Amino acid sequence: MSVSSKVSALEHALHTANTWIRDVAEEFDTxxxxxxxxxxxxxxxxxxxxxxxxxxAHFAAQLPDLVRGVFYAGWNPGEVPTKYDAEAYRARFRP
Numbered sequence: 001m002s003v004s005s006k007v008s009a010l011e012h013a014l015h016t017a018n019t020w021i022r023d024v025a026e027e028f029d030t031x032x033x034x035x036x037x038x039x040x041x042x043x044x045x046x047x048x049x050x051x052x053x054x055x056x057a058h059f060a061a062q063l064p065d066l067v068r069g070v071f072y073a074g075w076n077p078g079e080v081p082t083k084y085d086a087e088a089y090r091a092r093f094r095p
Contacts, residue, residue: 017066044071046092049082056080 025036048056048071056077060068084092 013065016064017070020064020067040067041070041073042092045074046089048072048075049080050084050089052081053077 021033021036021040024040025031025033028036028039030036044067047059051059056071056075060071063071
């Protein structure tokens with residue numbers, strides 16, 4: 001793999017992550033990209049902690065590279081899945 005293709009892959013990963021953050025910002029009708037990132041991270045972590053290890057790995061495999069890193073950040077697979085009802089899920093997600 002050449003240096004230019006490595007950089008191209010990194011640029012693509014960054015572009016894709018920025019697209020996800022932009023989409024979240026649009027859904028919340030905000031220009032605050034930091035807020036959108038925090039919402040995305042909160043949702044990913046809440047979902048991740050609700051899933052079992054195998055389901056988390058399958059889900060994460062479908063994520064773009066940088067978003068996958070956010071998904072796994074701080075994960076303790078020995079403490080999942082966390083069981084809670086729909087209202088507790090929404091409460092955990094609220095930014």
